Amino acid sequence: DILDFSNRTSPPFSSKVSNPSKLTSSPYYTEVIRQLRGVFGLHKFRRNQLEAIIEALSGRDVFVLMPTGGGKSLCYQLPAVCASGQTTGVTVVVSPLLALMKDQVHALQEKSVDVFLWNSEASWDEAMQRMRVGPKPSLMYITPEKLKESNVAQNVLTELYNKQQLARFVIDEAHCISTWGQDFRDAYRDLDQLRTRYPTVPIMALTATARRNTVADIIKRLGLRDCAFFTQSFNRPNLRYIVEPKGKNWEGSMMDFIASNHPNKSGVIYCLGRDKCEEVAKKLKDRGFSAEHFHAGMTPSDKDWALDEWRSGRVHIIVATIAFGMGIDKADVRFVIHYTLPKSLDGYYQETGRAGRDGEPADCILYFQFKDFMSIKNMIERPDRDNIQATPESITRQTAAARAVVDYCLNISDCRRIQLLHYFDEKLEEKSCGHGCDNCAHSVPLITRNVTTEARAVVELVRSFQTKKESVTLIQCRDILRGAKTVVVKSKQYDKLQCYGMGQDMPSELLEQMIRRLCLDDILQENPVMQSSGYHTDYVVLGPSAEEFLRSKKVTEIQWRPKAGKTGKTKIQTAPKTSRPKGKQRALPEVDEPIELYEDDPPPIAVL
Ligand code: ADP
Ligand code: MG
Ligand code: ZN
DSSP, rough: OOOOOTTTTTBBBBBBBBOOHHHSSSSSSHHHHHHHHHHHOOOOOOOHHHHHHHHHHHOOOEEEEETTTHHHHHHHHHHHHHHHHHSSEEEEEEEOOOHHHHHHHHHHTTTOOOOESSTTTHHHHHIIIIIIIIISSSEEEEEEHHHHHHHHHHHHHHHHHHHHEEEEEETTTTGGOOOOOOTTHHHHHHGGHHHHSTTTOOOEEEOOOOOOHHHHHHHHHHHHOOEEEEEEOOOOEEEEEEEEOOTHHHHHHHHHHHHSSSSOOOOEEESSHHHHHHHHHHHHHTTTTEEEEEOOTSSSHHHHHHHHHTTTTTEEEEOOOOOOTOOOTTTTEEEESSSSSOHHHHHHHHHHTSOTTTTSSSSEEEEEEEHHHHHHHHHHHHHTTOOOOHHHHHHHHHHHHHHHHHHHHHHSSSSSHHHHHHHOOOOOOGGGGTTTBBHHOOOOOOEEOOOOHHHHHHHHHHHHHHHOOOOOHHHHHHHHHOOOOHHHHHHHHGGGGGTTTTTTTTTTTHHHHHHHHHHHHTTTEEEEEOOOOEEEEEEEEOOOTHHHHHSSOOEEEEEEEEOOOSSSSSTTTOOOOOOOSSSSOOOOOOOOOOSSSSSSOOOOOOEO
8 A cells, every 4th residue: 555654654665666776776867967067056855855756767657745845846857857757848847827837937047957947928920830840848838728728738748649759747836737626627637638638648746744544545546657656754753733722812912922932033924804904904003013914805916015025034923814825935933823723733834834844833723713614614615716626525525524624622631742743643752842832841740531421411401492493602502501680681581500619619611612513513502693783692502413412322522721820922932820729629719799781701621
């Protein structure tokens, strides 16, 4: 099974690939080294580059799985300029972003490589001149749209094929072909015809998207045969992963964190919508930070300007939607902050992966609250400009992907790194993290609590309200369980209810977390109802899994870590100090009885 990812960490992991001595004794080795130095001005290979290059020159299909910044381009650019190889001629490169292609073409031209970029800007005359009349370029970059829609392009390829002048096809960012991924591109789908149309031309696929099912899908769609498969550990040891609950004034703490840990350093803050980007950038500027926003709604020149300011270091913080991503190659990014929940763990890995490319320590902080999951769900279900293709299938897939992120946030016991890499089917030893994530750095032990009775009581409570056709909010449910004496409880006589106060030995935030988790698991559901005030209130009702939950005898447990001092800038370096109660362990803080008007006083993260 070439897709056994479990021992990805032991290099070089690939199928039927030569050992080092076989690499150096390969007939192509001398030529490869000559071009490495002569054309690219480099002296060493990074992991798997030489292996992939030799296999490509031997005429095999090659799959390169390498984290962003790992050096995938060289794997196809170098064979393209080699004079020898099983197949020679033009290397045809398909890549999804024109800006990326232009950068690469420009860089190759500076190295005097003969390269042609065939996009919509190239005239017919020019294309004919470069591809039919004159000497053929070593590389031809082509957009997937051009390849799909242009008969001229297809005729040129067929002509080259018949003359055996196609060296190989290169599919960069190959995950765009897979509907599994978030970046699926319609024009990529047609790439499955390359193999049938040009059966003898080897294909090289490259991506940084490491999920096993995505990889299998790419291989299947491209029709790769007996491909040499290269991958490596996706662990990024210099990145620290932290999940911070959005507590009171969390934005203030976020800014304090940046100011004291990364003053005048480069960073990215990811937000969900365009308006939010602008708003957050403005807030940062008001607080004296150097920040700009970046999103897909800006004009190309505004985008270029913002990007340039940030790349050059004149602007420190870029506040962006995920439109800001592929192709950003800035080495000294010291922090990546997720202002809202990322849409998938895949995306989260890619986005945080833009930090610390220089190998120096960098922080990745995800600010979390349950509400953000609901916002994402709304976005997924109600397609708008940012989410064009919402089929029932894509909704299910995207919701599951977002749920996985919530699970990640809620898992406060396992190492973040292990959780993330597990998602990519890679196993990692716990000790390799050190204190590189919030969960590993914590000194406060986790507490597991059986909340079966309380969870069932809440669901029964919601059911009884529903039967009575009365509405109740999540916060009211919490207050009933904890036996609060709020205005609402008193006025509605909730204190007469049977379950009133049955969770009074649980901290308020833990109760709330439990109910939110029930919502997340579709046992309960929050329904927004528009009020006469023009604002909406979320009422809790039974969810699709409620009956099954009540029927089953399943034990419900919740894991949590008592609040330990102030979180903030030194959270990871110095483990939070707690005064543990002596004698009988009572880890639960006292329940006070504030009258909550707003429900945004989020708790420490707990998990069922
Ligand atoms: P990827 O496509 O995997 O994200 P790139 O191909 O864009 O990565 O390479 C990232 C950076 O690494 C580039 O600046 C490139 O010049 C550099 N690089 C690649 N291979 C080597 C190498 N063998 N030695 C030194 N630098 C390299
Ligand atoms: Mg690349
Ligand atoms: Zn860890």
